[in-house]
Amino acid sequence: MLKPLLSPLSLLVLFFFLHCTTTFAQSPAQSPAPSAPTNITSIFEKAGQFTTLIRLLKSTQVGDQLNTQLKNSNQGLTIFAPTDNAFANLKSGTLNSLSDQQKVQLIQFHILPSFLSMSQFQTVSNPVRTQAGDSQSPLNVTTSGNQVNITTGVVNAAVANTIYTDTKLAVYQVDQVLLPLDLFGTPAPAPSKPRKKASDASSSSDDGDNSADSSPAICLNHGGLNVIFFTVSVTAALLLCL
Numbered sequence: 001m002l003k004p005l006l007s008p009l010s011l012l013v014l015f016f017f018l019h020c021t022t023t024f025a026q027s028p029a030q031s032p033a034p035s036a037p038t039n040i041t042s043i044f045e046k047a048g049q050f051t052t053l054i055r056l057l058k059s060t061q062v063g064d065q066l067n068t069q070l071k072n073s074n075q076g077l078t079i080f081a082p083t084d085n086a087f088a089n090l091k092s093g094t095l096n097s098l099s100d101q102q103k104v105q106l107i108q109f110h111i112l113p114s115f116l117s118m119s120q121f122q123t124v125s126n127p128v129r130t131q132a133g134d135s136q137s138p139l140n141v142t143t144s145g146n147q148v149n150i151t152t153g154v155v156n157a158a159v160a161n162t163i164y165t166d167t168k169l170a171v172y173q174v175d176q177v178l179l180p181l182d183l184f185g186t187p188a189p190a191p192s193k194p195r196k197k198a199s200d201a202s203s204s205s206d207d208g209d210n211s212a213d214s215s216p217a218i219c220l221n222h223g224g225l226n227v228i229f230f231t232v233s234v235t236a237a238l239l240l241c242l
């Protein structure tokens with residue numbers, strides 16, 4: 001009879017099979033950690049009416065950068081969040097006319113690299129530094145009573161309310177997209193090419209960090225290996241059964 005031979009081998013196969021399924025189950029957990037205490041996109045998902053902003057945060061990868069920055073800096077962050085309405089009120093084609101680099105700049109222009117509470121706006125000094133960094137676009141905060149406004153030289157937007165705040169992150173809803181002067185300064189509405197480049201050539205505009213992580217590829221390879229294991233095991237099992 002085959003029985004005595006079959007059992008140890010099928011145990012082996014079973015072992016392989018179990019090994020495979022457990023590593024399979026573990027693989028997703030190895031992808032870059034969403035374990036951060038604060039996830040910026042989920043704040044916007046919870047708040048609703050920010051689907052365009054969420055899409056931009058994802059496509060530009062600025063969302064991931066912000067989550068990392070929040071974890072690693074003591075300064076905190078302040079985000080001005082335009083609603084879907086605010087984006088819808090832009091001239092049609094405005095977003096599509098921007099290059100990827102300019103989309104990154106636009107989003108970063110809405111972010112201050114430090115935590116500012118509502119009352120701190122009263123004493124902030126203009127122009128306020130944004131994550132867009134060395135751009136030639138000022139972002140000024142003006143207040144009157146409890147009303148806080150943001151002027152860029154292109155738009156004057158009101159801060160509507162606080163969406164989220166803890167000790168490190170403040171997120172405020174704004175009723176308009178904050179258009180930076182150096183991208184949208186040309187009064188002619190033609191949304192073709194922003195020609196207003198900073199006059200001095202020293203501006204290092206191309207400073208995007210390509211920190212694309214390689215973990216997904218590794219996971220894939222790992223998965224591939226498991227598939228081979230799996231196939232071998234199943235084949236062995238089939239052969240033994242016949």
Ligand SMILES: *[C@@H]1O[C@H](CO)[C@@H](O)[C@H](O)[C@H]1NC(C)=O
Pocket residue numbers: 142143144147148149156157158
């Ligand atoms: C803030 O902006 C609104 C329009 O968005 C305007 O009516 C108001 O006067 C502005 N307030 C200040 C202090 O600039």
Ligand SMILES: *[C@@H]1O[C@H](CO)[C@@H](O)[C@H](O)[C@H]1NC(C)=O
Pocket residue numbers: 126127138139140151152153154
């Ligand atoms: C921003 O504030 C600075 C300093 O007060 C001022 O020189 C500049 O004209 C302001 N720009 C805008 C667009 O309000």
